[in-house]
Amino acid sequence: MDERGLHRLIGTIIDPERLDDDCAVIPCGDRLMVASTDMLHETTDFPAGMTDWQIGWMATAVTLSDVASMGAAPGEVLLAVGLDRPERLSGIMEGARDCCTRFGAELVGGDLDAHRELTIVSTGLGLVAPEHLVRRRGARPGDVIAVTGPLGEAEAALAGYDRHRRELLEPQPRVREGQALGRAGVSAMMDISDGLVLSLHDLLAVNDCGFSVDTARLPLPAGVPEDEGRELALYGGGDFELLFTAPPDILPVPGVEARVIGEVIPERTVLADGEPLERRGYLHEWKG
Numbered sequence: 001m002d003e004r005g006l007h008r009l010i011g012t013i014i015d016p017e018r019l020d021d022d023c024a025v026i027p028c029g030d031r032l033m034v035a036s037t038d039m040l041h042e043t044t045d046f047p048a049g050m051t052d053w054q055i056g057w058m059a060t061a062v063t064l065s066d067v068a069s070m071g072a073a074p075g076e077v078l079l080a081v082g083l084d085r086p087e088r089l090s091g092i093m094e095g096a097r098d099c100c101t102r103f104g105a106e107l108v109g110g111d112l113d114a115h116r117e118l119t120i121v122s123t124g125l126g127l128v129a130p131e132h133l134v135r136r137r138g139a140r141p142g143d144v145i146a147v148t149g150p151l152g153e154a155e156a157a158l159a160g161y162d163r164h165r166r167e168l169l170e171p172q173p174r175v176r177e178g179q180a181l182g183r184a185g186v187s188a189m190m191d192i193s194d195g196l197v198l199s200l201h202d203l204l205a206v207n208d209c210g211f212s213v214d215t216a217r218l219p220l221p222a223g224v225p226e227d228e229g230r231e232l233a234l235y236g237g238g239d240f241e242l243l244f245t246a247p248p249d250i251l252p253v254p255g256v257e258a259r260v261i262g263e264v265i266p267e268r269t270v271l272a273d274g275e276p277l278e279r280r281g282y283l284h285e286w287k288g
C-alpha cells in the first residue's frame with residue numbers, strides 16, 4: 001500500500017475532491033484562502049550533515065511551495081515541532097523564520113512537544129483572487145507542459161553530486177513564479193516534490209487528458225552523466241520546481257523562466273518519447 005492508495009481511503013471519509021490539489025481551498029471574503037500542511041521526519045527527510053537552520057528552512061519551504069503551486073501569495077506559517085533535543089529548537093525556528101521572511105510570509109505560531117525522532121509539521125496559508133487560482137485539474141489537449149527549473153538536483157545530491165547539496169538542503173519554493181503563472185492564466189499546476197513522473201501521474205488522475213514529455217527537452221541536473229541525469233530528472237524527489245500546463249500562446253510569461261518539456265494529449269496516459277512511463281517516484285509505502 002502506498003500513500004496514494006490511502007488517499008483514496010481518506011476520500012471515502014472526507015470530500016474526495018479535497019485531495020485533488022496541493023492545498024485545501026477555503027472561501028475568504030472576496031478571495032480564496034489556500035492551506036497546506038506537510039510533515040517531515042529526521043530519518044526520511046533530513047540527510048546527515050544538515051544543520052538545524054536548514055531543517056527549519058526546508059520544513060517551511062515545502063509548505064510555501066504548495067501555496068505557490070495554487071497561484072497564491074503566502075501569508076502565514078505555523079510550525080509544530082516534535083523535538084528530540086531542546087538545543088536544536090532555536091536553529092530550527094530561525095531557519096523557518098528566515099525562509100518566511102525571504103518569501104513574504106510570517107511565522108505566526110505552531111506547537112512544541114518532545115519526540116524521539118525530530119518531526120516537523122509546517123502549515124502554510126495563502127490568499128489568491130478566485131480568477132487567479134490554479135488547480136491540478138484544468139489541462140487541455142494542445143496545452144504545453146512546462147517546468148520552472150532544473151529537475152533531479154536534490155536526488156543528485158543524495159547520490160553524491162555535492163554541487164547540488166544546496167538545492168537539496170535549502171530548497172527555494174517558486175513563490176513569485178507561481179503567482180505570475182496564475183495571473184497569466186496557466187491551465188493546471190502543482191509542485192514536483194515527489195518527482196516529475198509521479199507528478200504527471202497525479203495530474204493524469206484528476207484530468208480527462210494525458211501527458212507526453214520529450215526527454216531531450218528535460219532540464220537535467222548539471223555535472224551528472226546524461227543517462228543518470230535523465231533518470232534523476234524523471235524520478236527524483238525533493239525538487240520544488242512548479243509543473244504546469246498552459247495554452248502555448250501565453251508563454252513566455254514575463255519574469256518567469258520556464259522550460260517546455262512536452263504537450264497535453266487527448267489519450268489518458270503518461271508518455272516519454274512516445275512510450276508509457278511507469279508510475280514511480282518518491283512515494284511513502286507500507287509493507288503488507
Ligand SMILES: Nc1ncnc2c1ncn2[C@@H]1O[C@H](COP(=O)(O)OP(=O)(O)OP(=O)(O)O)[C@@H](O)[C@H]1O
Pocket residue numbers: 010014018019020021022023024036037038062066191193194
Ligand atoms: N491525512 C489527510 N487528510 C486529509 N487530507 C489530506 C491528508 N493527506 C493529504 N491530504 C490532502 O491531499 C492533497 C494532496 O496531498 P499530498 O501530501 O499528496 O500533496 P503535497 O503536499 O503536494 O505533496 P508532498 O506532501 O509530497 O509534498 C492536499 O490537498 C492535502 O491537504
Ligand SMILES: Cc1ncc(C[n+]2csc(CCOP(=O)(O)O)c2C)c(N)n1
Pocket residue numbers: 038039040043044045046047062154158168193194237238239282
Ligand atoms: C533522505 C532524503 N530523501 C529525499 C529528500 C528530498 N525531499 C525533501 S521533501 C521531499 C518530498 C516531500 O516530502 P513528503 O512527500 O514526505 O511530504 C523529498 C523527496 C530529503 N530531503 N531527504
Ligand SMILES: [Mg+2]
Pocket residue numbers: 022065066069190191192193
Ligand atoms: Mg505539492
Ligand SMILES: [Mg+2]
Pocket residue numbers: 037038039
Ligand atoms: Mg503533503
Ligand SMILES: [Mg+2]
Pocket residue numbers: 193194282
Ligand atoms: Mg510526498
